Amino acid sequence: MPLAGFLSQIDDLKVTYKDQKIILTFLKLLGSLGVYIKTNRGNAHPKTFKILSSVFSSLEEVVLSEAMTEAEKQKLLQLEMNKYKQLRNQVSKKKAAKAGRKEVISAPEAGDARLKARQKKGAAPPHRKVPEKAVKKNLSPAEGTAQSYGDLAEAVAALKKFIHSELNALKQELRMLQKSK
DSSP states (O other), X not given: OHHHHHHHHHHHHHHHTTTOHHHHHHHHHHHHHHHHHHHHGGGSOTHHHHHHHHHHHHHHHHHHOTTOOHHHHHHHHHHHHHHHHXXXXXXXXXXXXXXXXXXXXXXXXXXXXXXXXXXXXXXXXXXXXXXXXXXXXXXXXXXXXXHHHHHHHHHHHHHHHHHHHHHHHHHHHHHHHHHHO
C-alpha cells in the first residue's frame, strides 16, 4: 500500500527532526492528512488533497529558504494550521450530520465497535529505528545544522516526489471508483 510508505517516511522524519518544532509540526500535519486519506479513501473531503499539497509546499519553502526568519516560518505554519483546522471542522460537521441520520449506538456498544475495528487492523506497528544518517557524530553545532538542513532538503525532495506519485495514484483510483458507480 503506497500510503503506508508515505506515512512511514513521515514517521522517520518526525524522529529525525524531533528537536525542530516548526518542521516537526509540519510533519505532524502531513501525517494527519495522510492517515485521514488512508482511512477514508474515496470518501475523503475534496479539499484534503489541496491542503496536503499546500502543507508540503510550505514545508519545502521553510526547509529550503535559508534567509527565512523563525517568525516567517511560524507565520507560514500558522497559515497551514488554520487551513487544517478548517478542514477538520468541515469533516466533523459532515460526520455529525451523517451520524444524526443513522441510528445512534450506545456508548458501550460504540467502544466495543472501536475495539473490534482496532483488533481487525492488527497490532500497532513496531517503533522505527532512527536512520543512521540522522545520528550526528563528532560534528560541531554549525556542521550539524548544515548537515541537518541538507538531509532535510533531500528528504523533502524525496517526499515531494513520493507525494506527487501518491496523489496521481489516488486520483486514478477515485476516477475508477466514480466510473464503476
